[in-house]
Amino acid sequence: MSTPQNPPPATSTESASAVPADLQDERLIAAEGIGGWLSSTWDRIKSGDLGSLPVVVGLVIIWGVFYALNPAFLSSRNLVNLVLQMVPVGTIALGIVLVLLLGEIDLSVGSMSGLSGAVLAVMFVNNGLPVWLAVATALGVGVLTGLVYGALYNRFGVPSFVISLAGLLMLLGLQLTVLGTDGTINIPFESGLVRFASQLFLPVWLAYALAVAIPAGYLVSRFRTSQRRSAAGLSAPPLSALAIRSGLLAALLIVAVAVLNRDRGVSYMVLLFFVLVVLVDLAIRRTTWGRSVLAIGGNVEAARRAGINVKRVYLSVFALCSTFAALGGILAAARLASANQSSGGADTNLNAIAAAVIGGTSLFGGRGSAYSALLGILVIWSISNGLALLSVSANVRYIVTGAVLLLAVVIDSLSRRSRAAHGRA
Amino acid sequence: MSTTTDPAPVLSMTGVSKRFGAVQALKDIDFDVSAGEVVALVGDNGAGKSTLVKAIAGVYSPDAGDVVFDGKHVDIQSPSQAQELGIATVFQDLALCDNLDVVANLFLGNEERRGRALDEVSMEKESWQLLRELSAKIPSVRIPVASLSGGQRQTVAIARSLLGSPKVVMLDEPTAALGVAQTAEVLNLVERLRERGLGVILISHNMSDVMAVADRVAVLRLGRNNGEFRVADTNTQEIIAAITGATSNAVTDRAARKVPKEEQS
Numbered sequence: 001m002s003t004p005q006n007p008p009p010a011t012s013t014e015s016a017s018a019v020p021a022d023l024q025d026e027r028l029i030a031a032e033g034i035g036g037w038l039s040s041t042w043d044r045i046k047s048g049d050l051g052s053l054p055v056v057v058g059l060v061i062i063w064g065v066f067y068a069l070n071p072a073f074l075s076s077r078n079l080v081n082l083v084l085q086m087v088p089v090g091t092i093a094l095g096i097v098l099v100l101l102l103g104e105i106d107l108s109v110g111s112m113s114g115l116s117g118a119v120l121a122v123m124f125v126n127n128g129l130p131v132w133l134a135v136a137t138a139l140g141v142g143v144l145t146g147l148v149y150g151a152l153y154n155r156f157g158v159p160s161f162v163i164s165l166a167g168l169l170m171l172l173g174l175q176l177t178v179l180g181t182d183g184t185i186n187i188p189f190e191s192g193l194v195r196f197a198s199q200l201f202l203p204v205w206l207a208y209a210l211a212v213a214i215p216a217g218y219l220v221s222r223f224r225t226s227q228r229r230s231a232a233g234l235s236a237p238p239l240s241a242l243a244i245r246s247g248l249l250a251a252l253l254i255v256a257v258a259v260l261n262r263d264r265g266v267s268y269m270v271l272l273f274f275v276l277v278v279l280v281d282l283a284i285r286r287t288t289w290g291r292s293v294l295a296i297g298g299n300v301e302a303a304r305r306a307g308i309n310v311k312r313v314y315l316s317v318f319a320l321c322s323t324f325a326a327l328g329g330i331l332a333a334a335r336l337a338s339a340n341q342s343s344g345g346a347d348t349n350l351n352a353i354a355a356a357v358i359g360g361t362s363l364f365g366g367r368g369s370a371y372s373a374l375l376g377i378l379v380i381w382s383i384s385n386g387l388a389l390l391s392v393s394a395n396v397r398y399i400v401t402g403a404v405l406l407l408a409v410v411i412d413s414l415s416r417r418s419r420a421a422h423g424r425a
Numbered sequence: 426m427s428t429t430t431d432p433a434p435v436l437s438m439t440g441v442s443k444r445f446g447a448v449q450a451l452k453d454i455d456f457d458v459s460a461g462e463v464v465a466l467v468g469d470n471g472a473g474k475s476t477l478v479k480a481i482a483g484v485y486s487p488d489a490g491d492v493v494f495d496g497k498h499v500d501i502q503s504p505s506q507a508q509e510l511g512i513a514t515v516f517q518d519l520a521l522c523d524n525l526d527v528v529a530n531l532f533l534g535n536e537e538r539r540g541r542a543l544d545e546v547s548m549e550k551e552s553w554q555l556l557r558e559l560s561a562k563i564p565s566v567r568i569p570v571a572s573l574s575g576g577q578r579q580t581v582a583i584a585r586s587l588l589g590s591p592k593v594v595m596l597d598e599p600t601a602a603l604g605v606a607q608t609a610e611v612l613n614l615v616e617r618l619r620e621r622g623l624g625v626i627l628i629s630h631n632m633s634d635v636m637a638v639a640d641r642v643a644v645l646r647l648g649r650n651n652g653e654f655r656v657a658d659t660n661t662q663e664i665i666a667a668i669t670g671a672t673s674n675a676v677t678d679r680a681a682r683k684v685p686k687e688e689q690s
Contacts, residue, residue, distance in 0.1 A: 229546050229549075291543065
């Protein structure tokens with residue numbers, strides 16, 4: 001093995017050999033150094049473990065096509081708009097990723113976001129209450145709704161599909177009730193909320209500092225893990241591989257910041273969305289709670305027998321999903337500076353669910369990541385934005401978005417079949 | 426009842442009964458297992474094996490009877506209580522999460538943490554230690570369990586049951602649906618559990634497996650004890666006779682017809 005190996009502490013296992021504990025089986029095909037790392041990545045992709053590759057490729061194709069049809073699509077001005085537009089539904093999609101990981105669904109996220117926008121507007125504008133109280137109440141309505149869903153699911157075992165379908169209608173009714181006869185409530189443009197959602201951008205230096213600091217932090221944390229692994233007598237990825245990954249991440253972030261900064265820059269709302277995505281990703285991959293969510297999505301009975309409090313996990317996930325939907329509704333109301341009877345209606349629901357699925361979260365539970373919300377919403381909003389630039393009307397937009405969703409689901413099914421054939425589950 | 430000369434058994438049940446409505450599933454069952462001993466629990470379908478196993482595992486609580494575990498009288502009310510006492514059960518359907526890797530499955534519900542995050546490094550290290558001790562043949566612990574063979578999955582399930590350092594391990598049909606080589610692997614594993622000083626309860630329909638690894642065979646028939654044999658002093662015919670409840674039946678008749686023929690030749 002070419003991995004540098006400081007002498008491992010004397011363990012009871014036969015670690016006298018220089019081979020790390022996890023590479024001693026003679027059936028394993030040794031992948032050494034940076035070349036081995038690249039070739040094993042390639043093998044993984046070939047066997048159907050595509051990860052987010054299809055979405056990234058799809059995104060590049062979509063951007064290429066729209067750029068060819070109208071170069072304004074990739075202009076800084078349009079891209080700043082695009083990332084601003086996608087945040088509310090992207091936030092909702094983040095909650096959908098969580099319920100999909102459990103193998104459940106929430107069809108009421110659209111109405112939930114509409115209701116929370118309505119609650120916010122009525123409290124803040126009509127009753128003149130402080131903005132923090134209005135936001136907290138709107139989020140509280142989300143938490144409560146999710147807890148009710150979870151309790152109904154746990155108590156009666158009704159499929160979440162049906163619970164949330166009923167919820168969709170009831171929340172829509174509540175939204176209309178809260179809005180009352182007004183129908184539309186405009187939020188003043190000079191309020192902090194609206195400024196946050198459309199006018200507040202990071203200073204240039206801060207945006208670049210973050211674009212460098214985040215990959216650096218990633219590199220340091222991965223390097224520490226890698227050192228702990230070699231100390232524990234396990235194989236560790238070569239430093240060069242870590243450096244390449246962090247370098248690519250840094251390049252991506254710096255280019256993105258540079259492009260956005262040519263116009264207004266990186267919005268605080270966009271930053272909030274990215275922070276949420278990273279937090280949800282860490283919660284899924286690195287915490288006991290996230291492990292429980294994945295286990296339940298894979299095999300509920302196994303999770304129950306392992307002593308996981310399954311009901312509590314369901315409750316927490318439904319509550320989080322509705323809360324993200326409520327947050328999405330708040331951001332949508334803030335960005336459009338209004339809440340009305342059609343807020344959260346039309347295609348909000350389906351866009352949020354489609355984003356999660358297009359991004360690579362399986363509909364069947366146990367497989368997916370928080371980044372699929374980000375990638376999926378980028379795809380959906382690129383299509384929507386690109387077609388709008390070409391002055392194509394809504395009918396074509398629906399058809400194209402539907403076709404992309406279908407394609408994503410077909411890729412999911414194909415890669416699942418290929419994974420099964422290559423023994424990767 | 427027991428013919429063992431071992432010191433006090435680690436798990437001992439006397440006069441255990443369980444009724445389901447009008448059905449007397451278990452009637453006055455005596456059963457025990459000592460440390461470092463493999464006891465096979467055999468019986469026909471409906472003999473009460475599963476009920477007894479579930480009573481030990483805490484899934485059912487018996488209506489009557491006395492359970493002594495590790496020298497203390499216990500009343501096992503729930504599966505988690507059984508696990509805390511040190512009784513681990515590997516059910517036939519294994520209960521593994523196919524989408525998670527071997528490490529995640531081994532530590533499921535018991536994850537080690539470093540601060541608030543999962544401690545993947547030390548969990549992986551301990552997984553390897555455990556699997557080495559069992560001489561388990563798992564190529565990588567970072568692959569999803571779905572890609573493992575039946576024997577490897579069984580190994581993961583058994584290894585998983587050992588993490589709580591139990592005193593008694595119950596294996597429900599561990600070799601059902603396994604191939605020849607994989608069956609041998611699992612039987613080796615059972616012997617290694619015995620070497621570690623665990624009491625092993627092996628439920629099996631396969632007489633050759635039972636004769637291969639068990640020290641003692643307890644036979645149940647129609648919810649009652651129907652004999653107990655030391656493997657060293659018995660043969661398959663005797664056990665089958667006890668299982669079927671007759672000294673003369675289709676199986677023994679066939680055997681009897683065969684034996685004279687073999688003697689003649």
